[in-house]
Amino acid sequence: MNPGKKIERIAVKIGSNVLTDSHGLLDDQRIEAIVRQVCEIREKGIEVVLISSGAMAAGRGIYQPKQKTDAVGLRQMWSSLGQVRLIQVYGSLFNKYGVMTSQVLVTRDDFRSRDHYLNMKNCFSILLNNKIIPIVNENDVVSVTELMFTDNDELAGLVATMLNVDLLVMLTAVDGILYSDPEVGLSVIREIGVDDQSFEKHVQAGKSTFGRGGMLTKAHIASKVASSGIEVKIANGNRDNILKDVLEDRAINTRFIPSQGKSNIKKWLSHAKGFEKGYVQINNGAKDALKSERATSLLPIGVTKVEGNFDKGDLILIFDENNNQVGLGIAQYNDVKARQKAGVTNQRPIIHYDYLFLL
Numbered sequence: 467m468n469p470g471k472k473i474e475r476i477a478v479k480i481g482s483n484v485l486t487d488s489h490g491l492l493d494d495q496r497i498e499a500i501v502r503q504v505c506e507i508r509e510k511g512i513e514v515v516l517i518s519s520g521a522m523a524a525g526r527g528i529y530q531p532k533q534k535t536d537a538v539g540l541r542q543m544w545s546s547l548g549q550v551r552l553i554q555v556y557g558s559l560f561n562k563y564g565v566m567t568s569q570v571l572v573t574r575d576d577f578r579s580r581d582h583y584l585n586m587k588n589c590f591s592i593l594l595n596n597k598i599i600p601i602v603n604e605n606d607v608v609s610v611t612e613l614m615f616t617d618n619d620e621l622a623g624l625v626a627t628m629l630n631v632d633l634l635v636m637l638t639a640v641d642g643i644l645y646s647d648p649e650v651g652l653s654v655i656r657e658i659g660v661d662d663q664s665f666e667k668h669v670q671a672g673k674s675t676f677g678r679g680g681m682l683t684k685a686h687i688a689s690k691v692a693s694s695g696i697e698v699k700i701a702n703g704n705r706d707n708i709l710k711d712v713l714e715d716r717a718i719n720t721r722f723i724p725s726q727g728k729s730n731i732k733k734w735l736s737h738a739k740g741f742e743k744g745y746v747q748i749n750n751g752a753k754d755a756l757k758s759e760r761a762t763s764l765l766p767i768g769v770t771k772v773e774g775n776f777d778k779g780d781l782i783l784i785f786d787e788n789n790n791q792v793g794l795g796i797a798q799y800n801d802v803k804a805r806q807k808a809g810v811t812n813q814r815p816i817i818h819y820d821y822l823f824l825l
Contacts, residue, residue, distance in 0.1 A: 473713065475513040475594070476633045478504070479622035483639040484703035485520035485552075490527035492520060492551060496704065498559050500637075503709040504599065505563040512713075513594045515629060517602045517622040518556070524548030549603065556601055566598045571605035577624055577741050581779055587628050623687040627694055634691055635712055636684055637703030642720030643685055654718050658685075660693055660725045685720075692722035735781075735794060735823035742794060744774020744801055745783035746808075746816065753786045756793065756824060763815035764795065764822065766807040776801050782817070796821035 480500065487493045504514050522541060525548030535543065553569050560567045570589070577583055593600045604621055619636065626634040642654040666682070688698040701712050701719035711717035748756075752768020764784065776782055777800045784792045795817035797804065807813045 473512055473632045475515070475629065475631045476507070476635060476713075477515045477517060477622060477626040477629065477631045478709065479517040479618060479634065479636045480519060480703060481618070481636075481638045482519040482523045484637050485518070486523045486527070490523045492524045492527070492555060494555060497555055499706070500703070500709070501556065501559040501563070503707060505560070505565055507709060507713065508565065508597075508599075515590070515594070515600050515602065515625060515631070516556075517618055517625055518552065519603070519618045521545045521548035521552050521603055524551045552603075553601065560599065566596075568593050568598050568600050570600045570602045572602065572621070573605050574741065583628065590625075590629055617683060619684045619687045623691045626691055626696055626698075631696060633713075634688075634696055634698045635709065636688060636698065636700045637708065638681070638684065638700060639702065639704060640681070641702045641705075641718045642700045643681060655720050656718075657721050657723060658689065658692075659723050663689070688720075688722045692724045695724050695726060697724045698722040735796075735821070741781050742774075742783045743776035743780040744772070744797075745785055746773075746804065747771035747785045747787070747789075748792065750787060753792055756784075756822075761819045763819045764817040766804070766813040766816050767809060767811050769804070769808040769816060772801055772804045772808055774801060784817070791825060793822060793824035795823060 478500075484500075485492060485497060504516070507514055522544045525544030525546065527548075528551065529544070529547055531540070531543065549569075549571070553567075557567055570593075572586070576586060590600055602621065602625055604618060622634060622636065642656075643658070644652050645655055646652055666685075684700060688700060691698050699712050699719045699721050701708055701717055705711070705717065708717055712719055746764075746769045748764065748768045749770050752764065755762045755768070756764060770787070774782065776797050778797055780797050781794060782797050783794045786792050798814065798816055798818060798821075799807075804816055807816070
């Protein structure tokens with residue numbers, strides 16, 4: 467933890483392999499241990515948001531279809547069954563401590579619009595202000611391939627950034643990112659700095675038993691969240707008192723050192739690639755202006771091409787003349803007006819600097 471930094475709000479992502487046993491059934495004792503720790507953390511005045519996997523694994527563990535079902539259908543059915551079981555267990559356990567919980571189910575599409583994004587953020591704020599713990603999961607029941615997150619690690623990164631938490635804890639089945647030391651064998655990488663991608667050579671791209679992701683995905687998401695100014699720790703959710711020990715710097719984990727903070731809107735934009743509704747292509751003069759040290763908005767005079775169907779407030783990408791992505795930002799007017807104004811002087815920005823994120 468950063469010395470002297472007061473922790474007021476944390477997000478905790480709990481992986482399927484932490485919440486389920488080897489048969490895919492929910493491990494009630496493990497969930498109870500996590501719930502107890504969360505309640506103890508709240509007693510210290512720290513707000514907690516849970517991003518919980520486990521619904522599909524729980525559904526798969528309690529029911530097997532009697533007729534052949536395609537992969538998407540199985541996912542929807544198991545998620546629908548398992549989400550009920552999952553939220554019942556959480557609700558019952560938190561209720562023992564007098565703590566109220568809520569269920570928040572989202573898809574990737576919920577993050578496409580800045581207005582929708584702010585509506586979600588407002589909902590979370592209301593819940594937290596009323597001492598209610600949001601339990602967040604992907605809405606796998608209605609998600610299809612193009613609407614699915616990479617996994618709940620991606621969802622955790624988006625939620626942590628949206629709520630500007632002080633710390634994101636990603637609980638998995640190992641102590642952190644491992645590397646092989648010739649003298650001592652496998653060891654945990656204890657810290658990873660900003661823009662340090664050397665961890666990639668130590669991480670295998672395999673997926674977890676019951677989830678869609680793996681450690682490589684987790685590490686990339688953690689690195690991205692840290693680059694937006696939020697501290698991230700990957701730790702072993704199967705260890706006793708892991709959350710308390712992580713907060714008090716007593717647990718073995720991999721810590722991603724946060725960069726200096728960005729504005730909330732820049733944080734959103736840094737995670738928003740994949741949610742775009744269209745793109746613009748710009749000439750080299752506009753590219754040079756954006757890349758200069760001056761705070762520069764994207765003016766229509768530098769736009770040579772507009773593609774896609776988007777409204778004011780939607781996310782659009784920016785490409786240069788060689789089709790290399792330069793950045794992304796929030797459109798200040800729709801695609802029809804953007805096409806009309808492309809190449810025209812003395813027009814207001816198509817993307818204002820305050821809503822622009824350069825790669």
